[in-house]
Amino acid sequence: MAEKRLPLQRRDRPGLSPEFPYRSPVWSASLASRRTRPLWRDWVEDASRRARVELDVPEDRTAAVAVLDERLGDWRPLLRRFADDRAPIHFRPRPDTNAQLRRLSAAGVRIGVVTDAPRELADVALAHAGVARQIDVVGTVDEVAHELENDFLAVSSRAVLLALR
Secondary structure: OOOOOOOOOOOOOOOOOOOOOOOOOEEEOOOOHHHHHHHHHHHHHHHHHHHOOOOOOOOOHHHHHHHHHHHHOOOHHHHHHHHHHHHHHHOOOOHHHHHHHHHHHHOOOOEEEEOOOOHHHHHHHHHHHOOHHHOOEEEOHHHHHHHOOOOOEEEOOHHHHHHOO
């Protein structure tokens, strides 16, 4: 039985109509970065208290990794556990955003998220926001741009994301 299609849908790319202007991947620059900062600061404070070590980490989380490696050693599992425990307080799914990301993903758009947060924290944030399945790549600007082959549309806010048609 043939699959039902809308009249304007291309047969070679299910779900992607010829009018869909965003054939290049969508790159969300703020989905995980701004919202993870309070949780990051809470974890640094907690880790410092528990380890009884003064952690003077830079604001740039990419640079903070070197300080944490030196002062705490294997800190990533601690961050993951802390984030898993407290993520429901900081992250909530947004139905309209999730629906838009599902629609874009179903249309074949590769979605990337740029963040300076450690991968463990970004993964927890995306999972609790309910969008982890729609995201193809997470990382720094360079990592995401390389993975998406420098062919992307920068989206910096929910409003811009929701306006994509």
